[in-house]
Amino acid sequence: MERVLLAGATGYLGRYVAHELKRRGFLVSAVVRNASRLTAQERELYEVIEAEVTNPESLSACCEGVDAVISTVGITRQKDGLTYMDVDYQANMNLLQQAKQSGVRKFIYVSALNGDTLKHLKIFQAKEAFVEQLKSSGLDYCVIRPNGFFSDMSEIYHMAKKGRVYLFGDGKLRGNPIHGEDLAEVCIDAIAGAEKVVNVGGPQTLSQNDIAMTAFQALGKTAKVTHIPDWCRVAACKLLTTLTSSKFYGPFEFFLTVMGIEMVAPQYGRHTLKDYYLSLNEEESKASS
Template identity: 25%
Template structure:
């Protein structure tokens, strides 16, 4: 990396700052001396702000451009993490991911924002047949055509305590009596990236002038089949389950039914994500950011039975 091409943001506005990635990133940014403001969507529920840090907050919808301009006062960099996928089948991806991004861009142009970084997914494509990936692709296109300085980071699946990946599937494995259904043979490839590695990449990306106008794909050091990943989860949890291969159309129908159950752990969007391989170059993070990513199976201690209480004390939800 060319250290002469480093930018130091004055104040950073983070959308989605109370989510899984957002909390970890905000804590990292503040620990490194950055000034951060979190954008909170209006809600009757008290937001779960990152613990142990002092952070500014602004309450505003992504569709409220006037409110967004006020939230951007004194801000020069925006990190856009907000998305609707956590709500699974109840998500309005057009409202949050697409129109929300357009509202953010409109306000950013009027507020004189110098840089926007957007966290997207591997496989994002505005003509994708899969709703989540299509929404992410449309949001990317809004940024690319905005005239603003942007950086898009397309990430592989992210894992860590409180995630929507290992945590969700570990709960599903525990709920399964003796077997777990997997699409096809569970052969689709994923490239899990550890949450701390991801936030390090995002923090470095906003300081890199050479990454302006770039779309970067990142992932972990290894490509694992979904079946291998579930085996690692079961080993960490100390349980055993058999695999039952089910055709994707049948599993989609079952997932749509299960999604009606309050608190069902796995989002229906996982079937879209598992439909094809979701990988990039294995050296993507070391080559771009000079970081050696953690290996998947070495970071699953938070799933072991003995770690539950300590994980809860750290503020993670399992």
């Protein structure tokens, strides 16, 4: 039975990956910063390695007896004084070094769609620097490039819940974000797969206008959408990168940039965005009752 080391097991994607690994019969070693973030059932199902991935000493021998590593490690909002280079690059380098020392067969890394063409963004400078190291590591590898999670689309849902969605430009740019459960299947398929790079999105390609309409439909509200001139997006991005530090502007730089380009990848999965929005609505209704 193969053993997989999963880094980032308590994150949005990591939890789905861990559950799918167990469903398929893999042994799972879960690297987590704080084991208390795992449920009691999860702690029973996995070998839990409590470690700080930015500290190489805490990872010592973590890959012993491991056949493959899956890393979902990365930050979208910088905290604790850590930078993208600290986490998206160096933490993954620490894992890669352990994998090489222990003779791990394959290393699977989750980056993002278009990361290789958006290296001017701070977040992708770090991610793609690691990708280059992974390619030259001598290990078999696969880089998974999703084009956005359903969870990233929750902001549009929350705007719709307040009564109005604001979009840059004409709202016609398209994307096909993917549910974490569907993406987890792609990550695990890569263990035995031969592809070095997998671009992947969800089963539906929607314009930004479509996504807004889907949110209003899930909420049973009349659609109200305001289109902000696209020059405002460009100006805001330039202003932030000029007047603030990268620790502050990094997430906004990423968000404002991808809002201005098409993010379409090969379609995969079964979960729809409407069903995801309906589930959010149901969860929030239960919480308030």
